[in-house]
Amino acid sequence: MSDVERHVDDDYGDLNAKRNKRIRIIAWTTIIALILGGGGATVLSLLFG
Known part of the structure; x- marks a missing residue:
């Protein structure tokens, strides 16, 4: 890991x-x-369909 990546992780x-x-x-x-x-929706469509 580069110094920049390590610095970002620490922040x-x-x-x-x-x-x-x-x-x-x-x-x-x-x-x-x-x-x-x-x-x-399936139950309603079966009841009222």
Whole structure:
């Protein structure tokens, strides 16, 4: 690792880990919402279709 890369890592600390955790939470929330929304639409279309 070069001195510049090491300096950048020292400056930001664990922000990268926090960012990855936030992205993972948002991704799972989106996936769950899409599954629940799709399932809900299917049930409504079967009931009222």
